[in-house]
Amino acid sequence: MGLVRHKQPPLRRFVMYWVDHARQAMASLGELWRYPLASMMTLAVLGVSLALPSCFHVLLKNAEKVESGWQDSSQITLYLRKDLPEESIAALRKRIELYPEIDSVDYVSRDQALSEFREQSGFGEALDYLDGNPLPAVLIIVPDAQWRNPEAASELLGKLNAENGVEQGKLDLQWLGRLQGIIKLLRHTITGIAVLLLAAVLLIVGNTLRLNILNQRSEIEVLKLVGATDAFIHRPFLYTGIWFGVIGGMLAWWLTEVMVLWSEGVVSELAGLYDSQFQLVGLGLVDGVNLILLGALLGLIASWFSVHRHIRDIEPS
Missing domain, CATH: 3.30.70.3040 (Alpha-Beta Plaits)
Structure with a gap:
């Protein structure tokens, strides 16, 4: 007599699919603390790498605010x-x-x-x-x-x-045209620097996950021997990359706000010399959330390339 396989209802399968993802996401977060020193060093480097373009963005945003105020007074x-x-x-x-x-x-x-x-x-x-x-x-x-x-x-x-x-x-308005030219040059320069720093984030996350994969080579071989799918093996590493990006983005947001607070007194003093009420603005909620999402996206991209390249080469001996 053959075995009868009972197919689960679609709603239950849908719920269990996301429960399984949430379980693996939490497990991947816990994996970061298996090696706390290495994880903290990687997160610190990611935070600084994301904080630098973030600080440049704040600088550009305040420069455009100054330009807008002067242009309105023309x-x-x-x-x-x-x-x-x-x-x-x-x-x-x-x-x-x-x-x-x-x-x-x-x-x-x-x-x-x-x-x-x-x-x-x-x-x-x-x-x-x-x-x-x-x-x-x-x-x-x-x-x-x-x-x-x-x-x-x-x-x-x-x-x-x-x-x-x-x-x-x-x-x-000749001075305003020159100011606009300077801001345009600043915008292009910041864009170039930001691209280089974001590329560094990709390389850092990708290399970190490569080392993690090599450290877990024997476990991956066992999983392949028992018939685990590629998606099942890849998923924890993908979530690890996302966590690196999310936590790195949060750290970068905090570092950027610290830099804004540190500079606020000097900027207010300079504005007072020109009888201006200019106030330095930081990232704000929208830009801060976008920074975290950008970190998560970069972490996912870097982990996807690293996982698909290195796990594919691991085969049971």
Whole structure:
């Protein structure tokens, strides 16, 4: 009489599949502590390797924040003709305020400009010897948010220079263009360094798992002798690689936040010299979770290549 095999319900098979994965994942985590010193050294190297591109990312994010703040404060200064009457100036101001590209327009009269120059320059007594007021009236224009980049602001300046009564328009955004060039160079440099460091993470995890596989060669041979599938043999090593990446990512997140806290006082002091309220920002929750997920992905990739290459070469003798 033959044996009757009872097929388990699909739901039970599905649940047991994930229970088996969870059991092997926990077992792989426990395997890290069989050799605590070696595991801690590997995790420390992974943490530092992931923390370096993470710190560069924070540096770039804060540089872009500074650039955004300076770009938002860009303005156009229109120097008006000295012989332009107040009625014409008021009409010109009202006409410019209707531009869809402009957020606000402030007017500085000739007398107000002379008064401010007298207070700020320290040449008050020398100005008394002048026959008249040499300063023109000024319109200070803040472009709309979409027109504050150098190209759009330059186009707007050309349009404003064509207005009757405008003697000269000034837009000093050359420094902003240089800043954007520096940030672009910084972004490319950081990307290159990050790629090299992430490649180092792949090599570290792959080499560590190679050593683990060689240390467990006899166990793998026994498993193959009793008919264990390749997936069953590979799975613990894959989870070990994932754990290396996850814990390394958590350590990198912590190291990055420590660096931000360590630098925060110096940055605040520097910002105070420029009368700025700039605050250094760290990774944040989203970037921190992404860092951990990136570590897990790198660990999985490195372990997959290492496992498929080295376990395939192990055959029972």
